[in-house]
Amino acid sequence: MPTSAAAEGRLRVLEAVTDSALARLDLDKVIAALVTQVPGLLQVDTAAVLLYDHGSDELIATAATGLEEEVWQGVHIPVGVGFAGHVAACREPVILDRVDKSTVVNPLLWLKGIQTMLGVPMLVHGELVGVLHVGSFTQHRFTEDDVALLQLVGDRLALAAHVRVATAERAALTALQRSLLPAHLPSPPGLEFAARYVPGSDTTVGGDWYDVFELPGERIGIAIGDVAGHGLAAGIVMGRLRSALRAYALDHDDPGEVMCRLDRKASHFEQGAMATVGYAVIDATHNRMRLSLAGHPAPVLAAPNQPTRLLDAAPDPPIGFGLATGHRGCVTVDLPPGAVLAFYTDGLVERRGHLLDDGLALLRDTVVPDSPAAVCAHVMSTLVGAQPANDDIALLVARRTPD
Structure with a gap:
């Protein structure tokens, strides 16, 4: 006592x-x-x-x-x-x-x-x-x-x-995320964009991001990525990768080379960090796109009078830890008039208790040749609906306007 x-x-x-x-x-x-x-x-x-x-x-x-x-x-x-x-x-x-x-x-x-x-x-x-x-x-x-x-x-x-x-x-982190996501997407002639970003319901805001920017030669750069982890540390890495990717994109036309340099930078200066990234460049005529994937899921392509499909672009290793050796791959994709591209992070297609392939198949069946805003609304309604996602979701939709 x-x-x-x-x-x-x-x-x-x-x-x-x-x-x-x-x-x-x-x-x-x-x-x-x-x-x-x-x-x-x-x-x-x-x-x-x-x-x-x-x-x-x-x-x-x-x-x-x-x-x-x-x-x-x-x-x-x-x-x-x-x-x-x-x-x-x-x-x-x-x-x-x-x-x-x-x-x-x-x-x-x-x-x-x-x-x-x-x-x-x-x-x-x-x-x-x-x-x-x-x-x-x-x-x-x-x-x-x-x-x-x-x-x-x-x-x-x-x-x-x-x-x-x-x-x-x-x-x-919320302020950082908002400052790094584009406040206004560019609207170059012949292209339209729309995007959604939603933080996960049971996590802090994480390292998902998307970006659209104009490049010399009337080209458009499109980037999407997901830094492993959550919290302020992941958000800071996300911001650094986004800025570095933009800088490399100005100096190198090949998306694969941009990803190589981004990986080298991250592996050296962001030790312990890892991210999946997708980077694409649409040329001045808008009839083709060059794409490089670093561990990131492939975009969905929906074009008039064609079956909607996941692009056949085998991903290289993620950014960070020096996992990649040598050159990173790059594929060229034709974009007919009216074609729609949907870029996304895995929070959109992954659900507890469900197979990833089922989520990807549902996304593929949901994306149709329509306005980007309408596609975003339809995708989020179908894949998210009334059940909040566990992970962050970034969705970026681009369309080559019909002739």
Whole structure:
């Protein structure tokens, strides 16, 4: 049974971490409000929060009281190194009875005169969010109740940080996605375009994109792609690939060569990233298209008085990881007047519990020689209907206008 003093301390901590006023504050203010209360709640002299940065695999000093220099000097601690790094790596509370060069890597801690420390991990669903630690300028015996109380505060901070960061990341990615998808599709003589983009119902916004752009020589470039993964990291890679593809398209007429250079760039600078990409160029007369596929599903072609079909274009390996060697393939496709092309990402044709071939067959049967806007509406109504997709969907439809 906890002592009356311990029970009173637990009550004070519970009141602090459940204060409804915290819900109205932004993340920095929530952290600051709780950190300033911790020393009084646990009868210690310092408290600090270090948030985990996934990109660098480091803990970054974000807020402190009694140890503000950690924040002012921008202290970064690699996970697994030093006191806080050890707490993050083992994901368990750690008590330190001696603070010196042999036990911590941050000289501020012993220069400030801290004698003993307690650190707890900040976790949400087992995912590391950061580390909360406290210190005392005198020898202080941390009890099991102290550990439990500090963990309560750490859990509250972890949840606040996780929710706010996830919300901010989704907003940033949504803005990024909207800025990279064309606001207006070009309308060159003889060609029409329409597109749809829908984020998946149970994922964050991902790395799907489409693009249509004019090239020298009255040519039109069409690109569609899907970066593996979701979240801001996938969105950033998507933006970089889109920009790089446009740049290479200006210098190289052959879509296969554009894809080769895109793969080389991604394999070198975007290590760990992978994407499927389709890139096509329609010439000035609009009667033919050159197409290269990097792991991406083939477009659907529907032309008047012809059976609708998936284009016979064998895909090369996806972009990234240096999977392709040598030249990438390119096929030439005739586009008779009135021909419709449907480019798409796999979220349109993949459904849980259904075969991919069935989805592709349904798409093939749905695309008809009609206006791009009408084709988009018909495809989305037939393949998506009243059931939201699990994955992101990008659909781009082009038509060579009838003579």
